[in-house]
Amino acid sequence: MALTEHYHTKFEEGGYYHIYNQTVDKQPMFRNSGNYVFFLIKYDEYLSPVLNTYAYCLLGNHFHLLVRVQDLTTFRNSDLTTFQKLSNLTNHDIVSRQFRKFFQSYAMAFNKQHDRIGTLFQTPFKRILIDNSSYFTRLVYYIHNNPQHHKLVDIFKDWIWSSYGSIIADKPSKLKRDEVINWYGNKINYEKFHLTDQKINPNEKFILEEE
Numbered sequence: 001m002a003l004t005e006h007y008h009t010k011f012e013e014g015g016y017y018h019i020y021n022q023t024v025d026k027q028p029m030f031r032n033s034g035n036y037v038f039f040l041i042k043y044d045e046y047l048s049p050v051l052n053t054y055a056y057c058l059l060g061n062h063f064h065l066l067v068r069v070q071d072l073t074t075f076r077n078s079d080l081t082t083f084q085k086l087s088n089l090t091n092h093d094i095v096s097r098q099f100r101k102f103f104q105s106y107a108m109a110f111n112k113q114h115d116r117i118g119t120l121f122q123t124p125f126k127r128i129l130i131d132n133s134s135y136f137t138r139l140v141y142y143i144h145n146n147p148q149h150h151k152l153v154d155i156f157k158d159w160i161w162s163s164y165g166s167i168i169a170d171k172p173s174k175l176k177r178d179e180v181i182n183w184y185g186n187k188i189n190y191e192k193f194h195l196t197d198q199k200i201n202p203n204e205k206f207i208l209e210e211e
Contacts, residue, residue, distance in 0.1 A: 011095040016130035022062030048101035057162040064143045
């Protein structure tokens with residue numbers, strides 16, 4: 001199971017985080033390609049205003065994100081809640097609020113499409129502070145390698161619902177791909193790192209027992 005701190009880590013401006021979550025019953029949260037697309041659309045709608053995204057992977061019943069909390073000054077000044085101004089909320093409250101709205105939006109549409117009722121996502125969702133550059137580098141690989149780890153594909157590059165290919169593509173993207181590439185030095189090193197057997201240590205803190 002996730003460590004206790006993964007449920008209670010606070011979001012701070014400028015902090016990098018590994019976000020992960022799965023369904024309450026471990027059944028699929030994506031049943032067709034349209035579900036994957038809709039998930040990304042809603043993620044962009046609710047979370048791109050408050051988070052920078054560096055890597056992601058969407059799988060059958062769970063997902064992984066690598067994000068950084070933005071300067072929320074503009075966001076605070078552009079929106080009002082029903083009961084209180086965003087200026088009265090902490091950074092953690094704002095990011096958590098956006099995740100809650102995102103999960104609710106996706107779950108309502110998913111339940112309606114698939115004739116399902118009840119909660120879809122586990123709560124609270126899990127998050128881990130990324131506190132050093134080595135952790136960042138290894139985590140990007142771990143996230144992208146997840147489909148291969150779960151034997152969904154023979155090689156992770158064939159899984160289209162991750163950010164691996166988008167990071168080295170030339171088409172427009174909101175991903176912070178230049179920063180990811182710079183973390184590895186260049187595209188060649190980025191690809192080489194991913195294609196080398198990294199021998200992930202089962203004790204590394206981003207390895208999740210529930211997977």
